[in-house]
Amino acid sequence: MTDSNNNDFYERVYEVVAQIPIGRVTTYGAIAQHLGVASGARMVGYALNGSHSKKIPAHRVLNRLGQLTGREHFPGDTMRERLQQEGIQFSGEYTVDIEQYFWSPDEINQTK
DNA sequence: CCCGTGACTGGCA
C-alpha cells in the first residue's frame, strides 16, 4: 500500500472529489462506498463542510437524485453556474441528469 | 458524557 491512504476520512473525500473529471459528477454515496463506508454518505457531505478551505470541485458532488443539495453552501448560484460552465445540462432548475454525467470514484485508477 | 444536527440514502405508503 502507499502512504497516501493514511489520510483521515475527510482527506480521502477531498482526494476523491479532486479527481472528478470536468463535465462529470458523482454522488455522496458513491464516494462513501468507495471509501469503504457505504452508509457514510452523510459523512461525505459533512466532510465537504470543511472543503471551504480546500480548492476542490465540491460543486461536482450531488445527491443520488442529481440535485444540487449543497448549493446553499455556495455563494449565490456558484454551484449551478460552475456545472453549466463545464457543459452539464440541467433537467431542472437545480437538478441534472445524474445518470448521464455520473462518474464513479473507481475510475480514478482507470488507465484512460 | 449525553443530545442534537447534518452538502444522504433506501424503503414504504
Next chain:
DNA sequence: ATGCCAGCCACGG
C-alpha cells in the same frame, strides 16, 4: 411518480 420516516456516523455544544 412523489412524499414522509427511520437509519447512519461523526462532530460541536
